[in-house]
Amino acid sequence: MSSTFGTLFKITTFGESHCRGVGVIVDGVPPGMALTESDVQTQLDRRRPGQNSLTTPRDEADQVSIQSGTEFEKTLGTPISMFVANKDQRPKDYGEMADIPRPSHADYTYMKKYGIKASSGGGRSSARETIGRVAAGSVAEKFLKEKYGIEIVAWVSSAGDVEAGPIDINTITRKAVDASPVRCPDEETAELMVKEIEAVRDASDSTGGTVSCVCRGVPPGWGEPVFDKLEAMLAHAMLSIPATKGFEIGSGFAGTALKGSEHNDPFIQKGDRLGTLTNHSGGVQGGISNGEPITFKLAFKPPATIGQAQKTAGFDGSNVTLEAKGRHDPCVVPRAVPIVEAMAALVLADAALQQEARATTAV
Amino acid sequence: MSSTFGTLFKITTFGESHCRGVGVIVDGVPPGMALTESDVQTQLDRRRPGQNSLTTPRDEADQVSIQSGTEFEKTLGTPISMFVANKDQRPKDYGEMADIPRPSHADYTYMKKYGIKASSGGGRSSARETIGRVAAGSVAEKFLKEKYGIEIVAWVSSAGDVEAGPIDINTITRKAVDASPVRCPDEETAELMVKEIEAVRDASDSTGGTVSCVCRGVPPGWGEPVFDKLEAMLAHAMLSIPATKGFEIGSGFAGTALKGSEHNDPFIQKGDRLGTLTNHSGGVQGGISNGEPITFKLAFKPPATIGQAQKTAGFDGSNVTLEAKGRHDPCVVPRAVPIVEAMAALVLADAALQQEARATTAV
Amino acid sequence: MSSTFGTLFKITTFGESHCRGVGVIVDGVPPGMALTESDVQTQLDRRRPGQNSLTTPRDEADQVSIQSGTEFEKTLGTPISMFVANKDQRPKDYGEMADIPRPSHADYTYMKKYGIKASSGGGRSSARETIGRVAAGSVAEKFLKEKYGIEIVAWVSSAGDVEAGPIDINTITRKAVDASPVRCPDEETAELMVKEIEAVRDASDSTGGTVSCVCRGVPPGWGEPVFDKLEAMLAHAMLSIPATKGFEIGSGFAGTALKGSEHNDPFIQKGDRLGTLTNHSGGVQGGISNGEPITFKLAFKPPATIGQAQKTAGFDGSNVTLEAKGRHDPCVVPRAVPIVEAMAALVLADAALQQEARATTAV
Amino acid sequence: MSSTFGTLFKITTFGESHCRGVGVIVDGVPPGMALTESDVQTQLDRRRPGQNSLTTPRDEADQVSIQSGTEFEKTLGTPISMFVANKDQRPKDYGEMADIPRPSHADYTYMKKYGIKASSGGGRSSARETIGRVAAGSVAEKFLKEKYGIEIVAWVSSAGDVEAGPIDINTITRKAVDASPVRCPDEETAELMVKEIEAVRDASDSTGGTVSCVCRGVPPGWGEPVFDKLEAMLAHAMLSIPATKGFEIGSGFAGTALKGSEHNDPFIQKGDRLGTLTNHSGGVQGGISNGEPITFKLAFKPPATIGQAQKTAGFDGSNVTLEAKGRHDPCVVPRAVPIVEAMAALVLADAALQQEARATTAV
Secondary structure (H helix, E strand, O other), rough: OOOEEOOEEEEEEEOOOOOEEEEEEOOOOOOOOEEEHHHHHHHHHOOOOOOOOOOOOOOOOOOOEOOOOOOOOOOOOOOOEEEEEEOOOOOOOOOHHHHOOOOOOOHHHHHHHHOOOOOOOHHHHHHHHHHHHHHHHHHHHHHHHHHOEEEEEEEEEOOOOOOOOOOOOOOOHHHHHHOOOOOOOHHHHHHHHHHHHHHHHHHHOOOOOEEEEEEEEOOOOOOOOOOOOOOHHHHHHHHOOOOOOEEEOHHHHOHHOHHHHOOOOEEEEEEEEEEEHHHHOOOOOOOOOOOEEEEEEEEOOOOOOOOOOOOEOOOOEEEEEOOOOOOOOOOOOHHHHHHHHHHHHHHHHHHHHHHHHHHOOOO | OOEEEEEEEEEEEOOOOOOOEEEEEEEHHHHHHEEOOHHHHHHHHHHHHOOOOOOOOOHHHHOOOEOOOEOOEEOOOOOEEEEEEEOOOOOOHHHHHHHOOOOOOHHHHHHHHOOOOOOOOOOHOHHHHHHHHHHHHHHHHHHHHHHHHHEEEEEEEEOOEEEOOOOOOOOOOOOHHHOOOOOOOOOOHHHHHHHHHHHHHHHHOEEEEEEEEEEEEOOOOOOOOEEEHHHHHHHHHHOOOOEEEEEOOOOOOOHHEHHHHHOOOOOEOOEEEEOOOOOOOOOOOOOOOOOOOOEEEEEEOOOOOOOOOOEOOOOOOOEEEEOOOOOOOOHHHHHHHHHHHHHHHHHHHHHHHHHHHHHHHOO | OOOOEEOOOEEEOOOOOOOOOEEEEEOOOOOOOOOOHHHHHHHHHHHOOOOOOOOOOOOOOOOOOOOOOOOOOOOOOEEEEEEOOOOOOOOOHHHHHHHHHOOEEEEEEEEHOOOOOOOOHHHHHHHHHHHHHHHHHHHHHHHHHHHHHEEEEEEEEOOOOOOEEEEOOOOOHHHHHHHHOOOOOOOHHHHHHHHHHHHHHHHHOOOEEEEEEEEOOOOOOOOEEEEEEEEHHHHHHHOOOOEEEOOOOEEOOOHHHHEEEHHHHHHHHHEEEEEEOOOOOOOOEEEEEOOOOOOEEEEEOOOOOOOOOEEEEEOOOEEEEEOOOOOOOOOOOOHHHHHHHHHHHHHHHHHHHHHHHHHHOOO | OOEEEEEOEEEEEEEEOOOOOEEEEEEEEOOOOOOHHHHHHHHHHHHHOOOOOOOOOOOOOOOOOOOEEEEEOEEEOOOOEEEOOOOOOOOOOOHHHHOOOOOOOOOOHHHHOOOOOOOOHHHHHHHHHHHHEEEEEEEHHHHHHHHHHHHEEEEEEEOOOOOOOOOOOOOHHHHHHHHHOOOOOOHHHHHHHHHHHHHHHOOOOOEEEEEEEEEEEEOOOOOOOOOOOHHHHHHHHHOOOEEEEEEEEOOOOHHEEEEEHOOOOOOOEEEEEEEEOOOOOEEEEEEOOOOOEEEEEEEEEEEEEEEOOOOOOOOOEEHHHOOOOOOOOOHHHHHHHHHHHHHHHHHHHHHHHHHHHHHEEEE
């Protein structure tokens, strides 16, 4: 179990789907910053299920409580603990389900790793685990916005095989993203995505998708070569989100087919700073931010839990047919948007503190 | 600067392109393992330039010296320090070049981050930095092979827009990979890749490509949820390699367009263990290895240094035309193969030690 | 703020004296261990104030709640979060006290470090911060006892200038320690200590003392040279406890006056293992446990908060006279006993996991 | 093996007594600082054996070579690798000595931990391991002096049972310390110490001693509560030095017998800052520096290797008599002085960077 992430801006999360609750300790938050629960609740509300017909109808209020680290609504520089109670705190005895690892789920691997697993709901591999990330990310994001003017916006760039048209990364806002329940800011595509998701939902099936993200206003100089390059930390953070299968920054996989003469980003003067004419680099060169928008994209597989009957094997190797009960997200990408933003904020806040330490002490 | 990677099997690298040398300290190597320099030299030879007409003709012998941590050719359990001298140890005064940050290179960002940069050769962002990784990875790989029978094989799956045909991940060997100078085991495609690379080389240009990798024989249970999931650590490791722009595991980006009913990997009995019928998961479920082959793919951008004239701006914002001198790799993927294998081995060795600690102490 | 301690058995604490509560996340607990709140409550009860006339009469029930990481009273291998609510959750406006840093307290340094401080009760420097340590230590201790048969016992070896007579480290028990309210197992001295503490209490003063500790049954081989030697980790852990000023292991400071011929511990056969005739080493040689009892001693200064009037200066440099109100511990050592045991257990549990990783993988 | 120390200013050391050499990588050194080998050699010369008749006559030149991280005699912000070759690089076959663990040495515990040990010279537990610390400490010290004006001076405060008289911590200099071969700046005591050490040397015996240290000019605000309090990090660093058995800061063990009314350090205005009238705190309150001199003391046991015959047991439990050959340090404290200074500098440099990160980003 590695439940801690970050070097100076450091979070530690806890909680399974059916214990008392889930939460996070955020250590290293700069002191003197205004912070109340409402600063955190907004993104938690964007994350929670039951927001619309595209997500699981389970109603989870997910009210966050700040337990430490602030006084008179200001951060003290001490660890901020945040807690969200679980609605259903009783583990269930899943009967025969306990004998069958769900295909492409974590049941089998948790059992092989720990020799024991939470009896229901996915335990620590449950999506509820991301609540702590989103709460912590909100704190990081507030710091980044107030101190540096940084804006982070993620959106759904594909659902199933429906791909969004081009988005203007310089102007895209969360408001525009939230205009559609599927969180795709390209209106026309959004409608197609909704239909796609409704179709797989009605077929008791699921589908994958991609989330894109831009971080605007990151100053040049952030990111720690050679192992903690900014893209390496972003990749680490993003691939730690459940159900992710891929990450690309800037030109990504498509850029591998280009020539250097096409792919290189020439420098140009932009106001009082040096910028680049194109941004195939995605805002990062040599592992360090260059002042251009940081752009990356993340692949999410189709949710493993589906209503359709599946032929598989039990822990004992016997052939079985599995049919999941209840309702489940047919596609996770709309709800993944605030999680991606949170993890990006956590990476950037940590990079910020590390670079401030260096910049101040240079002799 | 974050030059340390790993928790229990931990490496720390050093060295710029024109200092005395480059190297690595490997801490946490299990004691009692046979180890000599020849165990390390093999992969260093696969990494070094000048191997054939597709790579830069600079001749770097890159002879490794083990400076500590072994006695009578056995590891002591103490840190293993390895050193490779630089041929050209004098920093050059690059004259006007010092005033022009090379497009899509790290010159600009290093200067913004540190306020100073190595005067030539890319300093710490140079490809020579990867020598330490490859040396350390060889030690990790030897441990993984001797203790668990793990095999790691990477190969070039595309160069420019030439994509390799299907490769059998269960049987592919390094010998088959090395049969072609471009390290693509698909003979026919390999020839096309060679032509593609020769063409960009002759045009004083460069091109990108992808490297795929399989890790066979990894036992189920490795990888540390929730932040150090196996795919998260692999993504971190891979995106820390210079010139990388993307990472995908298992079905990756293509899998996002699939339905859950297509994408799920049903369990089946395989001999005396549970396996999966398909492997869209890429050997990892819930961040933990499941015993199937681990498969991933990595995107490399076209090298930024090209002979063609490029319009860009100097540090002072003035318009300039830049023409790189000397000879450079027109495509990095053939030489990246052993680097990818090394980083995979380092991630797995660290995951192994962490899981052994848990498995032994379960009460 | 560094609120995380440990490498594999890792704890993160949070909480000030007047926020919602204090607590801890314990990550890395081996799975499958029986654990309920009563396993933790015992040591918390030994730590809490109001136990007798020697401690502050503030009544803090300090009931612990396990919020995650167990199911059906067994550990899952996932992070265990534990929470203790604060009785008084409202920060007070301390009026003029806010302008005067208490002598030898953390008021001044917290203000210089963070530019802000909790308005009352010491914030994060409060003794309540140690609740999370004691809770986590109880989990570590249970693991050490069940898996290795390790016993950890601490006791008060001096209060003020009253020093306990010799204690038999091979047989001393917590029961014997708790026989006296001052937690000194030497009956006669204990009475003198009680009188000493009552005298300073009645004089509105305070006094210091020492706590000694023995860890029995630690197998040889624990501790990680060269920087995380067992004594180095113990010293780190112990000096992180509030009010500590010194640490010594084995012969400690007194041993510096001995000759090598007197101080060396000769090896002798003990049953089926090699042991030492004397134990000046305190159970550790070269930073690694040798199988003999680990013995160390810790110095606690007199509590800084006293009822007597003190001449000092305000934050603005003005001369002031300060008189603390309320009742405070005249001597912390009796209540420090379970805290010392907890920190020892945390260091040993982490060392255990690290050594298990090594021992299993040696090839 | 934990050969890495520090969070932002981080060192990793390597090397046994009879391998190719010993050294260190220093990561996190601020860029743009002037640095050459002569900045490092001075302290290495103070550490090396053979300086006078009180130390082992083995002649080790210990010339340091900077292998990376600087260019044109300035730091680049990249890892600085430093190397010192071993004179005698051949491991010896120690014959029957291999079967006898030396009393109070690390032979037995290394064998229990690793199942293998360096055949001669103590391997990683050898005093040569401290060369990397001293080299790295010199870099840290230069940074602390140039950026903050910090001065660190250590001296021998006792050898055997000879204790130095009072030293003025505000004025003591390294020059005054080095006036005597025993590095005790109290002239009269120094002579007694020399006689004491010569006496044990002539008796083929050894003796212990203490080293005291003061760090002047540390600004208030350094140190990271709650686990990385400044005194906790100092204790960790100091107890990781070979042969240490105790650490105390400020009033230390003696302060435990004082009353709070005697021990508290009243605040007073000192120029334009708040200071304290006394300094029982040793410059640290609540784990954070308060601007007063930081003072601590360290206990060293008598060296375990002595010429006298010792009755002990072999690895197989058989009774044996052991007589060490060659010449050895009869007392380590004179040579420990620069090692203590180095470790203090490393702790402070790391604390500095962490506090700079916080102070700059407070919003």
